[in-house]
Amino acid sequence: MKKAFSYFFISILLIGLLAACGSSEEASSNGSNDKGSDKKVLTMGTSADYPPFEYIDTAKGDDIIGIDIDIAKAVTEKLGYEFEVRDMDFGGLIQALKSGQVDFVLSAMNADDERRKSVDFSDTYYTSKHMIVSKKDSGITKVEDLEGKKVGAQLGSIQEDKANELAEEIDMAVESRNRVPELIQEIKAGRLDAVIIEDTVSKGYLENNKDIDGFTIEDTDGGYAIALPKDSELTEEFNKALKELIDNGELDKILKKWFEGE
Known part of the structure; x- marks a missing residue:
């Protein structure tokens, strides 16, 4: 009888512990509970x-x-x-x-x-507006200068769309990269001749990299x-x-x- 009662008591304890663990896991999977907020x-x-x-x-x-x-x-x-x-x-x-x-x-x-x-x-x-960025003294000062050049843009961005749009009018190759810092490094390494980046974003890179320069394309309607x-x-x-x-x-x-x- 004592053994049976002991087994019964232990079973109740185990069920209680499992229920508590389940509640804890449920709370931790809920972001609002993690943050202590409703x-x-x-x-x-x-x-x-x-x-x-x-x-x-x-x-x-x-x-x-x-x-x-x-x-x-x-x-x-x-x-x-x-x-x-x-x-x-x-x-x-x-x-x-x-x-x-x-x-x-x-x-x-x-x-x-x-x-x-x-x-x-x-x-x-x-x-926004677009900016064409290239190495200083590259000779790229207007859109027409992209003729025969390799031009980069961020994958999935409006600048990638703009590059492809320009490529329909100008004989240039378009290459995409996942991140903007990659594009800047590709210019500096000489693997890209120019890149198209949003103009306000470009300003920071131009300030911190004195070996690159750029000009703005005024005809964008990106919102x-x-x-x-x-x-x-x-x-x-x-x-x-x-x-x-x-x-x-x-x-x-x-x-x-x-x-x-x-």
């Missing part, structure tokens, strides 16, 4: 190689910082969400959004017609927006928060902070 946590996809929009300043730490991070923080705070950032190659961001790996993408992404076929976009928050899953309820919410940022001047302050150091 707020829903949204995962933001980005490609952290595009200063001043998103990048890592290794001299200051490992955190991803920039315009898009500040915009994400402001928007999610207004809507009562928390957010975490997932860094990946730019070319994989749309697929990550479609497969549910991330809840939204904020990565200086142009809301073009092709992307709109598979995802939704918020209203535009920034309009950056937040990408969200197709038919997502978040699109309307994000647009509402983004409009508030624009109307109250917060967005302008964020842009000035990173472009002008204000």
